[in-house]
Amino acid sequence: MSGREFFTARTVSEALAGFRPARRTPVRAVPLAAALHRVPAADVLAPDPLPGFVRSTVDGFAVRAADTYGASEGLPSYLDLLGAVRMGEAPAVTVAPGGCVAVPTGGVLPAGADAVVMIEYTAETMPGTIEVTRPVAPGGGLVRADEDVAAGAALAPAGRPLRAPDLGLLAAAGVTEVPVHARPRVAIVSTGDEVVPPDTAELAPGQVRDATASALAGLVTDAGGEPEVAGIVTDDPGALETKLRTVLPAADLVVVSAGSSVGTRDETADAVAALGTLWCHGLAIKPGKPTLLADCGGIPVVGLPGNPLSALVVFRLVGVPLVWRLAGCEAPPPEPSTRAVLSRNLASAAGRLDVVQVRVRDGVAEPLFGPSALLSVLAHADGYLVVPEPATGLDAGCEVEVTLYR
Incomplete structure (x- = not known):
């Protein structure tokens, strides 16, 4: 495996289904x-059991349901008021035939009662006498002692x-x-002679500040992981392998930003091959084709493209589910989404997943285009849509599902 050409290229769906490391974080x-x-x-x-006692779901009167049968506004039932239930206390009164007890919402049902009639269907016609104008069935106005949760559930x-x-x-x-x-520990390694720390005050010609690592750390945090920005590695032969040997023992996942393409300076494939097994080098996705997935002694490694937009698109689709999986979650929580009408035609190549950034206004999804080196495209987007692998494009006016950024 030379690392100088794409091999074992997989679709995104194959990567999600097939690259499933067994590693889980401690409990x-x-x-x-x-x-x-x-x-x-x-x-x-x-x-x-919860709530642990039979309780009223309405303000009203605890009754024997049989004492209300046939009650109507024209022919009400009359019951003797025997007392009242106080919140947070066990009832000190029992409901006898022909009697009732005032009970608030959430109050304990007194002994002898099997239903609660709502106060709206009652009236106190005289002191100590309650008129009931609508019947109630057994269990009406109540929750059982285990209706919320049974013991052991x-x-x-x-x-x-x-x-x-x-x-x-x-x-x-x-x-x-x-x-x-435990929260997965994710080591983020940046590579490239041209990459410098974000706090670099003045850039020399050809230098770029490391923007991708900060954005990746944000995605890791959103997924419940603990990011560790492990620094920048130069393009010197052997430098990345040395760095990986340092960060792998303390990590649950290692992410290498840049260095997974096919240029002569790209060292990720060779470094990872020296330490573990490459699962794929190349995904059928745009942007983000030069993506590497590997296993190094049980630690998953994701090698991302150098362009920030490509790197973040791929990590959201493939890396974020890995973070959740390491934390014991097989199905990541769904991201918010909305339906919108596509504003223009989108071309695509069959067999490749296209991820398109969009701005959504008044139910219309407007695609945003720009080189994959431009983070501003992502920053200005409200979300993204996916052109499925079998499709050759989407037509203007069709309804699309837009995954929204939080």
């Missing part, structure tokens, strides 16, 4: 306050990032710590 317990978007390592089970499934409602459900069940996968 550690985190407090509930720090668990948002973390991935549980196992199903989190309910220690007890999964409060949150393994492998799915925790959302805000999940945290609420866990808190309701008294779960204050969650065993989750």
Whole structure:
């Protein structure tokens, strides 16, 4: 494997389905306050049923449903008011035949009752007497003791990032710590004699500041990873291999920015081949064809194109799912999207996935074009659309799915 030509080129769908490293980050317990978007390592089970008692879902009166049968505005039922339920307390009164107990929303159902009639269908005709103008069936106006969650049921499934409602459900069940996968450590290595740190005050002719590493770090953070910008490697033979040997032991994923094309200066393929196994060198995608995927001793390595736009497009499609997978999430959370009408024709080549940046205004998707070295195209885009691999293009006026940037 010389690294000087594309080989084992794969489609993006093949890469997503086939390049699936077995590595997972370690499991550690985190407090509930720090668990948002973390991935549980196992199903989190309910220690007890929720809500744990039969409770009212309405403001009204706890009754025996049979005492309301046949009630109507013309022929109401009359019940004796026996007392009231206080919030946060067990009822001190029992509902006897022909009686009722006032109960607020969320209150405990008193013994003897099997339903709650809404206050809107009642009236106190005289002190201590409640008029009911609509019947209620057994179980009406109630939730069972285990209706929210049964004891032993999964409060949150393994492998799915925790959302805000999940945290609420866990808190309701008294779960204050969650065993989750650690955030994947992603080492980002930049390459190129022309690349200099972003804090370089003045650029010499031919130099460029390292913009890609900062953007990649943002994508890693969005995916729940911990980025480590590992510095810039020159194009000297052997320099990248030495750098990889340094960063691989402490990383869950290594991303090499630039150096995966077919030019004589590109060293990624040779360096990775010396340390592991190349899975593919070249993806059928535009932009981003010169992409490398490899495994180095169980650590996945992604070699990205040198052009910033290409690098970020590919990493969003292929690298971000890898970060989630390392954290135990098999299906990354879906990104927001919208439907829009395409403003112009888009040409494409069959067998290649085309990713087109777009601006969306008033339901119209306007493609944005520019060289893949220009980050401004991405910065000005609201999202992107995909021309599928089998298609030879999209026609103006067709409806497209636009994945939106958050």
